Amino acid sequence: MSKLEIKDFRVSIGDKPIVKGFNLTINSGEVHAIMGPNGTGKSTLAKAIAGHPDYAVTGGDVLLDGKSVLAMEPDERARAGLFLAFQYPSEIPGVSIANFLRAAVQARMAEGEELDATGYYKRLYSKMDLLKIDRKFTSRSVNEGFSGGEKKRCEILQMAMLEPKFALMDETDSGLDIDALRIVADGVNALRGGQLGIMLITHYQRLLDYIVPDFVHVMYDGRLVKSGDKSLALELEAKGYDWVKQELAAASA
Amino acid sequence: MKPPSEIDSAVADNPVAGIDQSRGDFKYDVTYEFDAGTGLNENTVRYISQVKKEEPWLLEFRLKALQTFLEKPLPTHWATKDLENINFDKIRYYLASGQKPKRTWDEVPDDIKQTFERLGIPEQERKFLAGVEAQFDSEAAYSNIKEAVAKQGVIFVNSTEGLREHPEIFRKFFGKVIPTGDNKFSALNSAVFSGGSFIYVPPGVKVSHPLQAYFRINAENFGQFERTLIIADEGAEVVYMEGCTAPKFSTSTLHSAVVELVALKGAKIQYITVQNWANNVFNLVTKRGVAHEDAEIKWIDCNIGSRLTMKYPGVVLKGERARGEVLSIALANDGQHQDTGAKMIHAANHTTSNVIAKSISVGQGRSTYRGVVHIPKHLRGCKNNTECDALLINANSRTDTYPAISVRGDRNATQHEASVSKVSEDMIFYMQSRGLTEAQAMSLAVNGFINDLARQFPMEYSVELKRLIDLEMEGSVG
Numbered sequence: 001m002s003k004l005e006i007k008d009f010r011v012s013i014g015d016k017p018i019v020k021g022f023n024l025t026i027n028s029g030e031v032h033a034i035m036g037p038n039g040t041g042k043s044t045l046a047k048a049i050a051g052h053p054d055y056a057v058t059g060g061d062v063l064l065d066g067k068s069v070l071a072m073e074p075d076e077r078a079r080a081g082l083f084l085a086f087q088y089p090s091e092i093p094g095v096s097i098a099n100f101l102r103a104a105v106q107a108r109m110a111e112g113e114e115l116d117a118t119g120y121y122k123r124l125y126s127k128m129d130l131l132k133i134d135r136k137f138t139s140r141s142v143n144e145g146f147s148g149g150e151k152k153r154c155e156i157l158q159m160a161m162l163e164p165k166f167a168l169m170d171e172t173d174s175g176l177d178i179d180a181l182r183i184v185a186d187g188v189n190a191l192r193g194g195q196l197g198i199m200l201i202t203h204y205q206r207l208l209d210y211i212v213p214d215f216v217h218v219m220y221d222g223r224l225v226k227s228g229d230k231s232l233a234l235e236l237e238a239k240g241y242d243w244v245k246q247e248l249a250a251a252s253a
Numbered sequence: 254m255k256p257p258s259e260i261d262s263a264v265a266d267n268p269v270a271g272i273d274q275s276r277g278d279f280k281y282d283v284t285y286e287f288d289a290g291t292g293l294n295e296n297t298v299r300y301i302s303q304v305k306k307e308e309p310w311l312l313e314f315r316l317k318a319l320q321t322f323l324e325k326p327l328p329t330h331w332a333t334k335d336l337e338n339i340n341f342d343k344i345r346y347y348l349a350s351g352q353k354p355k356r357t358w359d360e361v362p363d364d365i366k367q368t369f370e371r372l373g374i375p376e377q378e379r380k381f382l383a384g385v386e387a388q389f390d391s392e393a394a395y396s397n398i399k400e401a402v403a404k405q406g407v408i409f410v411n412s413t414e415g416l417r418e419h420p421e422i423f424r425k426f427f428g429k430v431i432p433t434g435d436n437k438f439s440a441l442n443s444a445v446f447s448g449g450s451f452i453y454v455p456p457g458v459k460v461s462h463p464l465q466a467y468f469r470i471n472a473e474n475f476g477q478f479e480r481t482l483i484i485a486d487e488g489a490e491v492v493y494m495e496g497c498t499a500p501k502f503s504t505s506t507l508h509s510a511v512v513e514l515v516a517l518k519g520a521k522i523q524y525i526t527v528q529n530w531a532n533n534v535f536n537l538v539t540k541r542g543v544a545h546e547d548a549e550i551k552w553i554d555c556n557i558g559s560r561l562t563m564k565y566p567g568v569v570l571k572g573e574r575a576r577g578e579v580l581s582i583a584l585a586n587d588g589q590h591q592d593t594g595a596k597m598i599h600a601a602n603h604t605t606s607n608v609i610a611k612s613i614s615v616g617q618g619r620s621t622y623r624g625v626v627h628i629p630k631h632l633r634g635c636k637n638n639t640e641c642d643a644l645l646i647n648a649n650s651r652t653d654t655y656p657a658i659s660v661r662g663d664r665n666a667t668q669h670e671a672s673v674s675k676v677s678e679d680m681i682f683y684m685q686s687r688g689l690t691e692a693q694a695m696s697l698a699v700n701g702f703i704n705d706l707a708r709q710f711p712m713e714y715s716v717e718l719k720r721l722i723d724l725e726m727e728g729s730v731g
Contacts, residue, residue, distance in 0.1 A: 050686050051685075051686075052682055053678065053682065054678075073685065073690075073691075074682060074685035074686050075685040075686075075687075075688050075689055075690050075691070075693075075694075077686075078685065078686050078687055078688040079688045083686070084686045086683065086686075089683060090677070090679050090680040090682075090683040090684075091680075092680065092683075092684070092697065092698065092701055093701050093702065094700070094701030094702055094703070094704035094705060095697055095698075095700070095701035095704070100684075100687070100697070103689060103693065103697055104687040104688050104689060107687075107688040107689050107690070107693060108688055141701070158687060162687065162688065
């Protein structure tokens, strides 16, 4: 059982504060949806937790099983069990998905320990079968010339192979048509539960028709302003984010 | 013999000797029987010619070349001014322990044998080579060809032996592809050359395994000037590979070779170089081949080491349907300038040429591509394809491209593509977020960049190249 604790977390880009005291605890097996209007700090939150060098942490802490990750390099955080599924994954020309994943798996092994190639491919293929991914897919260069759906599928496959403790999924539904959305959601549903905790960042309710979260949180102006179960997402869908803003305005008035 | 100045790990696991410069950074003190002294004048040239017991025509040839070298200015009007830092008066032009290479490793003097054993060459020879020549400073210490290959009539000796024992073939082709006055450094080589390979493959003979030459510089303030001549007779095929190492000296070392290839009708020559000199070496090399009717010459040229490399392998497409190819990879790290490229001279109808050059600049490293493609007006059905791609790793890395394509007439086709890309911070972060360290991420990006080219190399070389890039990248991240 693992725990990811985000405590009074504050992040700036340049001089501009973006995340302003964010609090959330995620346990293994839980799916937390973070919703909110554009520009409210959702993506910044995910990237800062993963250690992106452009984001300056100005306060608070992020603890993985009680241990702060903030002094760690991004790769150390990844090896410790964090996984960021990117909204816009980078292309790596000339590097096949199979080789990329192999390098990532190898990086998790002790120095001097050699990866067993047969075992690796067996595991890769079983994950691909689970996610209904064609065998030819992994010989393509990482994200190069991929459609939106293929990019997301590549992210899900990496998540499946690297078996993180916690996945931060940043707008996994952006730019997807309904078929691609279903494929991605099926993938996440196949991996959820058990030891994996998920923070699912999304702007729209529609992803939550396919991935039913255990908790729904609304982020506004850099912090969480409302939490509930899956019914909160439906309420948001019906009333829009203005409803949250009005409630907030009323509360502070 | 003294113990080496620096001990590194055993080389037994190194599949391709000589590619990894860090493994070559050691030095034994060797007593030289022959030493032409420091500096260059007529007496230096006479000394070299005399100890090699050369015929008068060759001394004549050398002395004329010396004159040409002295008259020609450094090409600093187009090339880097760093050339001015070569002090020709401080260099030693000929150092040798003996004149005749040994046929078995047992006969090679211990100190020299130990050097090559450490570099893994005898082992490699047993594993996958048809023949090996190992040059130590000015002369080959060892030269051998597998019996089965020799029985086919293949000649593989060093240039001194080639001149002495096969003058009728040697003289016919020597200096014909690259004339003495081609450039200042080809003239220098012509004046003081020693060592290098002489290969002749008889008509229709296809040499099944590669022949390898290995060039070792051991002495400080030294200039190595090997001369290689490869002739593939009609329908013959041969693959030649060369590797090199030198210890890291604080003073500069000069390596200036001339390599001439002749592919007669329907012959195929593939010439593979993995250059990884220590970064005090000026590597100024002239390489060119002539491809006759239906012949094919392919240069695979990887430049990882040296302080300054200037090298533009070329093919003169002399016969109809001849094909020429240059596949080139250059990696310039801090303090290095890789000035490389290709020359394709079309001189017959329906000839085709292909140039793919990839360069990587790391830190303050600088890479330059220079290309010449020449298709005169009277020809028809000629094709050229040139692609040059540059990858910049850091903001202060530098790359330049100088393509010169002259295609006359409207019955020929050429295409040229160039690209410059950068390893972005986002790309590195993406890979780091999967658990790769920054250095691993950089290596992967660089290996991906050259992947489609490296795949065309012999397996042993592409594996070793990848390992070498990993090493370079490890050192480049703070």
